Amino acid sequence: MISELTIKSSGSAGKLRLSEARPSGRVHPVEYINVSLQDRDIAAPSPRIYLFEPYDLVAFFEELASAWKGWIGKKEWSSVQGDFSLSCTSDNLGHVAMRVNLKSGLYEDDWSVQAIIHIDSGQLAELAVKVRAFFL
Numbered sequence: 001m002i003s004e005l006t007i008k009s010s011g012s013a014g015k016l017r018l019s020e021a022r023p024s025g026r027v028h029p030v031e032y033i034n035v036s037l038q039d040r041d042i043a044a045p046s047p048r049i050y051l052f053e054p055y056d057l058v059a060f061f062e063e064l065a066s067a068w069k070g071w072i073g074k075k076e077w078s079s080v081q082g083d084f085s086l087s088c089t090s091d092n093l094g095h096v097a098m099r100v101n102l103k104s105g106l107y108e109d110d111w112s113v114q115a116i117i118h119i120d121s122g123q124l125a126e127l128a129v130k131v132r133a134f135f136l
Contacts, residue, residue, distance in 0.1 A: 002133045015036075
């Protein structure tokens with residue numbers, strides 16, 4: 001199990017960081033993580049994202065990796081409370097655009113940020129392995 005995972009954009013200054021998985025995942029499944037999103041003019045940390053089932057997020061990244069040649073439409077994942085979500089599209093040139101949405105809470109007056117992390121499709125398999133190592 002790794003303690004932190006950073007996904008850096010290949011096309012911008014964007015970074016998505018997952019850290020502080022609780023509980024550790026060795027005995028009990030991870031329920032909470034800290035997520036931070038950075039890009040040119042934003043730095044947004046959101047502690048304590050509730051996952052309920054971390055295997056869904058692992059499976060999401062494994063699905064992206066298995067479809068590395070591209071897909072039609074969007075592949076989406078969201079945390080239980082909707083405060084962290086991913087929406088991925090691909091083109092036929094080997095590029096994936098991962099739209100990351102992060103909110104500070106569940107209410108309308110909480111802050112919300114969005115950034116796009118660009119990933120080369122050749123990196124998806126390695127990324128899926130890292131996500132699995134973070135949660136399991």
